[in-house]
Amino acid sequence: MGKTLFDKVWDAHVVDTIDNGxxxxxxDQHLIHEVTSPxxxxxxxxxxxxxxxxxxxxxxxxxxxxxxNQHLPVKDALSRNQLQQLSENCSKNGITLYELGHKYNGIVxxxxxxxxxxxxxxxIVCGDSHTxxxxxxxxxxxxxxxxxxxxxxASQCLxxxxxxxxxxxxxxxxxxxxxxxxxxxxxxSEIGTxxxxxxxxxxxxxxxxxxxxxxxxxxxxxxxxxxxxxxxIAPDETTFSYVKAKEFAPKGEDFEKxxxxxxxxxxxxxxxxxxxxxxxxxxxxxMITYGTNPGMGVKITQxxxxxxxxxxxxxxxxxxxxxxxxxxDQPINYVFIGSCTNSRIEDFRVAAEYVKGKxxxxxxxxxxxxxxxxxxAQIENxxxxxxxxxxxxxxxxxxxxxxxxxxxxxxxxxAYCVSTSNRNFEGRQGQGARTLLASPLVAAATAIExxxxxxxxxxx
Amino acid sequence: xxxxxxLRSTAIPLNIENVDTDQIIPARFLKATDKQxxxxxxxxxxxxxxxxxLNNEFILNNPxxxxxxxxxxxxxxxxxxxxxxxxxxxxxxxxxxxxxFFADIFKGNALNNGLLPVQVSKEFLMELFKQLEKNPAxxxxxxxxxxxxxxxxxxxxxxxxxxxxxxxxxxxxxxxIDFLLSKKEQIEAFEAQKNY
Ligand code: SF4
Numbered sequence: 001m002g003k004t005l006f007d008k009v010w011d012a013h014v015v016d017t018i019d020n021g022x023x024x025x026x027x028d029q030h031l032i033h034e035v036t037s038p039x040x041x042x043x044x045x046x047x048x049x050x051x052x053x054x055x056x057x058x059x060x061x062x063x064x065x066x067x068x069n070q071h072l073p074v075k076d077a078l079s080r081n082q083l084q085q086l087s088e089n090c091s092k093n094g095i096t097l098y099e100l101g102h103k104y105n106g107i108v109x110x111x112x113x114x115x116x117x118x119x120x121x122x123x124i125v126c127g128d129s130h131t132x133x134x135x136x137x138x139x140x141x142x143x144x145x146x147x148x149x150x151x152x153x154a155s156q157c158l159x160x161x162x163x164x165x166x167x168x169x170x171x172x173x174x175x176x177x178x179x180x181x182x183x184x185x186x187x188x189s190e191i192g193t194x195x196x197x198x199x200x201x202x203x204x205x206x207x208x209x210x211x212x213x214x215x216x217x218x219x220x221x222x223x224x225x226x227x228x229x230x231x232x233i234a235p236d237e238t239t240f241s242y243v244k245a246k247e248f249a250p251k252g253e254d255f256e257k258x259x260x261x262x263x264x265x266x267x268x269x270x271x272x273x274x275x276x277x278x279x280x281x282x283x284x285x286x287m288i289t290y291g292t293n294p295g296m297g298v299k300i301t302q303x304x305x306x307x308x309x310x311x312x313x314x315x316x317x318x319x320x321x322x323x324x325x326x327x328x329d330q331p332i333n334y335v336f337i338g339s340c341t342n343s344r345i346e347d348f349r350v351a352a353e354y355v356k357g358k359x360x361x362x363x364x365x366x367x368x369x370x371x372x373x374x375x376x377a378q379i380e381n382x383x384x385x386x387x388x389x390x391x392x393x394x395x396x397x398x399x400x401x402x403x404x405x406x407x408x409x410x411x412x413x414x415a416y417c418v419s420t421s422n423r424n425f426e427g428r429q430g431q432g433a434r435t436l437l438a439s440p441l442v443a444a445a446t447a448i449e450x451x452x453x454x455x456x457x458x459x460x
Numbered sequence: 461x462x463x464x465x466x467l468r469s470t471a472i473p474l475n476i477e478n479v480d481t482d483q484i485i486p487a488r489f490l491k492a493t494d495k496q497x498x499x500x501x502x503x504x505x506x507x508x509x510x511x512x513x514l515n516n517e518f519i520l521n522n523p524x525x526x527x528x529x530x531x532x533x534x535x536x537x538x539x540x541x542x543x544x545x546x547x548x549x550x551x552x553x554x555x556x557x558x559x560x561f562f563a564d565i566f567k568g569n570a571l572n573n574g575l576l577p578v579q580v581s582k583e584f585l586m587e588l589f590k591q592l593e594k595n596p597a598x599x600x601x602x603x604x605x606x607x608x609x610x611x612x613x614x615x616x617x618x619x620x621x622x623x624x625x626x627x628x629x630x631x632x633x634x635x636x637i638d639f640l641l642s643k644k645e646q647i648e649a650f651e652a653q654k655n656y
Contacts, residue, residue, distance in 0.1 A: 015650040016643060021625035024643055026650055036542065038493035049641070064491060078491035085493050121656055129541040129565060143565055145543035147572035147635070155640035157647055161623060163564075193478065194535045197564055227538065229564050261656060293478050293538070311477040311533070404487040404540075413510065425482040425539060427505050 002268025106372020116246025196228025361450025499551025537566025
C-alpha cells in the first residue's frame with residue numbers, strides 16, 4: 001500500500017518505537033515565544049538538564065508585545081518581565097532570538113516561513129497550537145504544551161502516538177471574492193470543530209494546488225480549529241519557488257538536492273486515508289461566523305440557523321444575535337486585520353485593493369497589524385500604507401495583538417469586531433468582546449461600510 | 461509528577477460543551493513565568509462578574525458542589541495549546557476531568573501534569589450529570605489500574621481507555637523527560653545517519 005505525505009515525513013523521523021506505546025519522534029525545528037517557554041526553561045534548570053540542540057531553536061517575541069511605540073520600554077510590568085526572561089533564557093543557552101524591534105521579529109508563524117526556516121519534509125513544533133500553519137510547506141508541524149517544550153529542549157524529540165490520517169479535498173475553481181480564509185471557514189462549518197480530533201489532515205485538490213503559499217498557510221493555520229493536530233499540503237513548484245530565495249533556505253546545489261527529495265514526498269496514488277471529505281469549490285462563498293466557536297459560520301448571505309441546543313443558545317446570547325436572523329447589515333464597531341491567519345502581505349494587498357480611494361465608516365475603528373517586521377516594510381514599500389491611512393485605517397506594529405488580547409489591543413465589552421484571526425471564543429479579543437471571523441476582503445469591506453455587506457455585490 | 465492510582469471524590473458538573481482553553485484560563489493571565497497561582501483564575505470570566513463580584517449562577521460557586529473531579533460536556537479543552545489550562549485546573553484542586561471527548565493537546569497537557577482525563581460514553585456522561593443534579597453529594601470512584609469510573613454504591617460503572625505508556629507514567633509518577641533522556645545515545649545515532 002502506498003504512503004501518504006504525512007507517513008513519509010513521519011516515518012523518516014522515528015527514532016524508536018515503544019512496544020504497545022508511543023514513538024520517539026525527532027524534531028528538526030523548534031520555535032519558541034515568550035508565553036509558553038519560561039516554565040520549560042525553568043524545568044530544565046531545576047533538573048540541571050542542558051538544552052540538547054540550541055541551534056535548532058529560534059525564538060521570537062510576539063504574543064505579549066505592544067503594537068505601538070515598540071522602540072520604548074514595554075509599559076506593562078508583567079509583560080516586560082516575560083520578555084526579559086525570554087531574552088535572558090535565549091542568551092544563556094545560545095538560542096537565536098528575534099526580539100522586539102529586530103528586523104526579523106514577528107508572529108512566530110509568519111516570520112519562520114518568510115525567513116526560510118520552515119521547509120518541506122521537516123518536523124516543526126512550537127508551544128502554540130497554530131504551528132499547524134507550517135504544514136503548508138509539506139512539513140509536519142504542530143503545537144505542543146509547555147511540558148513538551150521542555151522535552152524537546154532536553155532531547156530534540158517527543159513521545160507521540162501516530163495520529164490517524166484525514167484528507168480534505170476541494171476540487172473546482174473558487175468564485176470571485178472567495179479567499180483561502182473562506183475555504184477553511186467553510187470546511188469547518190461543514191465538518192465541525194472536532195471532526196479532526198486524533199487526525200492529521202492533508203488538503204488536496206485543485207483549489208489548494210492553485211493557491212499561493214500565503215493562502216495555503218491561512219488554510220493549514222486553522223486545521224486546529226477543526227480539532228486536527230495539524231494540516232499539510234504537498235510541496236510543489238509553488239512551494240519550492242517560495243522557499244528558494246529565502247534567507248535561511250538551502251542554497252545552490254544544496255537546494256537542488258533537497259528539492260529532489262521534497263519531490264518524493266507527495267502522497268502516493270494508492271495510499272488510503274482513515275477518513276476523507278470531498279467538497280466542490282463552486283459551493284463556497286464568502287463566510288462569516290456568528291457564534292463562539294469557529295465552526296459556527298455561515299455564508300455571508302445565509303441566515304443564522306435556529307437550534308434548540310443549550311450550548312448554541314448560550315453562544316448566541318453572548319453574541320447578542322438571534323437564531324434565524326441574517327448577518328447582512330449587522331453594524332460593526334471594530335475591524336481587525338491581523339493574526340497568524342491573515343497578516344501576510346497578500347492579505348494586506350487584497351484589503352488595500354478594495355479600500356483604495358474609499359473612506360472607512362465613522363462608527364468603525366480599523367486596526368491593521370502586520371504579522372512581521374518584513375510584512376510591515378512591504379506594506380510601506382508597496383505604497384499600501386498610504387492607501388490605508390488615507391482611508392482612515394490605523395496601521396500598527398507587528399504582533400499577535402487583538403487576536404488574543406494579551407496586550408492593550410482589546411475589543412471593549414459588547415462591541416462587535418470583524419476579525420481575520422482564527423478564534424471567536426468568548427472573551428478571546430477582550431472580556432465580553434464579540435468576534436466575527438472573516439476574510440481580509442470581508443473585513444476591509446466591513447470597515448468601509450460600517451456593517452456587514454454581501455461583498456460579492458461590490459466586486460467589479 | 462504526583463502518582464495517581466485511585467480517587468474517590470464528589471464531583472462538580474459543568475454541563476457545557478466545547479469548553480475552550482480561553483475559558484479555562486483567559487489569555488490575560490498568561491503573563492506569569494512560573495506554574496503557580498493559576499488555580500485562582502480558573503474559569504475566571506464565568507466565576508466572576510465584570511465588577512469582580514462572584515457569579516452565583518456559575519456551578520463552581522454553588523456551595524452544594526465540591527470535589528476533585530470535574531464532569532464536563534463534550535469536546536473539553538479545545539483551542540489553544542496553553543498548558544496553563546492544565547495548571548489552572550490542578551491549581552484549583554482537580555485531579556480528574558470526565559468528558560465524552562477531549563481535545564488532543566489538552567489531553568496530552570493534562571496527562572503531563574498528573575491530571576487524568578477520563579473519556580466516557582455520551583450516555584454515561586448524561587447519566588453522571590443526572591445523578592449529580594439529583595444528589596450533589598454523589599461519590600465517584602476512578603480507578604486507573606482497572607481503568608474504571610463508577611458511581612459509588614450503585615451499579616453505574618464504565619471502563620475508559622488510556623495509552624498504556626501514559627498509564628504507567630501516571631501510576632508511577634514518571635514523566636517523558638526521564639524516558640527521553642534515557643534514549644540519548646539512540647537519538648544521537650539517529651542524527652548521525654538521518655537521510656533527509
Ligand atoms: S496571532 Fe493569535 S493565533 Fe496566531 S500565534 Fe498569535 S495569538 Fe496565537
